[in-house]
Amino acid sequence: MSDGEMRPDLTSAAGVMTHLASGNERQRSAYRALKQSGLMELLAAYHPYPAGTVPIDIDVPGSDIDLLCEAEDLERFRAVVHQALGEMEGFQCTLVTRETGVSPYVVCSVSTGGWSVEIFAQSMPVRQQNAYRHMLVEWALLTHWGREGHKEIRRLKNKGMKTEPAFAYALGLNGDPYAELLNLADKSDEELADLVRSRPVTSEKSQPPL
Known part of the structure; x- marks a missing residue:
């Protein structure tokens, strides 16, 4: 986008x-x-x-x-x-x-x-469920990353990674990827934009650990 x-x-x-x-x-x-x-x-x-x-x-x-x-x-x-x-x-x-x-x-x-x-x-309520919160924060991250973000997450998923671990890997996050994404769901859009600027994605990263 x-x-x-x-x-x-x-x-x-x-x-x-x-x-x-x-x-x-x-x-x-x-x-x-x-x-x-x-x-x-x-x-x-x-x-x-x-x-x-x-x-x-x-x-x-x-x-x-x-x-x-x-x-x-x-x-x-x-x-x-x-x-x-x-x-x-x-x-x-x-x-x-x-x-x-x-x-x-x-x-x-x-x-x-x-x-x-x-x-x-x-x-x-659906809005309190983890899957809802994960999807919205992932959407925000992808929006800030642009097309390269979509390409990189798809690349990682095609290598066998689940969605949340793929995002955590792309962002360089440590710990439980599901919990880490929930932590990001509490961040403001401006904070997410800052995070993305500090973690630009590229489809040329090394093979992810599976």
Whole structure:
């Protein structure tokens, strides 16, 4: 993204959908998959928010569409999703209650329009969920980096790195990359711009540690 372009507002589901609808070929394909499947409407009571790598244009072959949801009663959510989506191709749904350091969640998956869609729900507002906060800070960093940032993160992901570790590597951050990205999510846009200026990316970096 050039300095003269306005950054799309990805803080709401409506903003993300608008961005996807007018985006690149992959983003428009994801938009069609979500619209034609009716997933946004079927999950409307749970405030579905399209997240992940596709909206911020760092997806690679095999990337899926993520839908974050808020569900106070996770057991009820799983039952509702099973009833509404159970006949869709590739349907799977699991309630996870014991994972160290992570609040209980439900994760479901379906296939539609050539995409795998992962539905993730926790008993907290979407805006408080780590995946939401990660995506927005990653989007801010990419906006400040420009096209080279997108190229470098894709390069690292194609080498086998997960998204958050790829950002942490590009930024030279130490420690748990997921926690480090959450720390950056609390920074102002000006602070993120300063960080990016101090850590310019290049696609000629050495092989990342995998």
